[in-house]
Amino acid sequence: MTDLKEYTEGKTTFLTADVTHYTAGKKQPTTDMPVFYNPRMRINRDLSVAILASYMKQARVATMCEPLAGSGIRTLRYLNETLGDFKAILCDANPIAVDTARRNIERNGFDGRAKVIRGDAKVLLLTESREKRFDFVDIDPFGTPVPYLNAAIQSLNPRGALLGATATDMPALCGVYPNVALRKYGGISMRAPFVHELAVRLLMGRIYDLAAMNDCAIMPLAALSTDHYIRIWVKVRADRTKANKQRNSIGFIRVCRKCYGFDSTRIGEPTCPQFGHQAVSCDGRPTIAGPLWTGQLFNDKILEGAKGFMSENPEIYHKKAGELLELMDAERELIAYPYIDLHALCDMYNFPSPRREEVIQTLRAHGYRAERTHFRPTAIRTDASSSNVVGIIRTLVGVDHTGQTEG
Ligand SMILES: C[S@@+](CC[C@H](N)C(=O)[O-])C[C@H]1O[C@@H](n2cnc3c(N)ncnc32)[C@H](O)[C@@H]1O
């Protein structure tokens, strides 16, 4: 018999396998638990609820599908915590997860709006959407979402629908296994100081490819990188003309790991521009990531709505979720500039690290735009080049151009 326990997340109470019991007190859930539930993904779910609530202010959601549902907590929270009246289809291959999700739906009084099916996610996406396509699909797998994305995109309402996807295969996305990234995401990953941004852009690039293959364009709404996973929210709509134009947002990002020089190039550019190192006479060889999505990652209206939703319920949602939305909003307008991790930059140049706020204020005083980013607490986005940032840090920490501390 499965040892179930009652948990509460947001406004929703539900049953799932007792995490403490099945992890021998370590609280790090494993895929062999009778029903998978990771309490640390709560922030992911908090943000997902807020973004769906915000999306529903702009677009109608009549049906949704979560094909890898586990205990059902994610969809249960959408049903319980947003104002929508949509119907939901949940699926899982694991019969214990299916039974548990059914119990949770019933306990929360959503039998009229939700049904749980046992089966394979890809098959379900294609068969259950035959009569009526979904307005929202949420892919929350073990590891990579890629195997499910084509079926998910084909199951979406062509007039416009929301797709959410989580990826936890960070070694592939963050440059430990670049060839695996190439195989799964269609682009090479690399170890770079802004590696988590590259991870998000590789996933977004794969979604663009598959959407375009199905004559659809994409509109990224939000991207999240925290703990050991990434998550994206994107609107997908049938529009082959726009999909053709969006090819301009596919490109490569190059970085020199000796001087922190970086640039991005578009896939269609006839010649590869000369790489500009940031330090005069740097002999580092730039490494290259991509092809990947180089365009916008956030939508102002969606973030605004999600922030509003969070602020109406401050005691219910994790404080960090609201803070992440604020940071996403702050970095949105500077998204064309990959973030600069001040600790990585200072390590490269052998400087002590100044405070992030101090660097931002000084850059602004010099006429540059500079913002925080949700990707890392030690990073900034700015339209100043990395050599300008180095110059500013040099004066802030009192190090002369030879690297000696000025006294
Ligand atoms: C990461 S868990 C889902 C967690 C859940 N979405 C949540 O927020 O708590 C992934 C789930 O996918 C299920 N699964 C794995 N492969 C599947 C497949 N091919 N079809 C359907 N379900 C599958 C697993 O049984 C597991 O419950």
Ligand SMILES: [Zn+2]
């Ligand atoms: Zn260099």
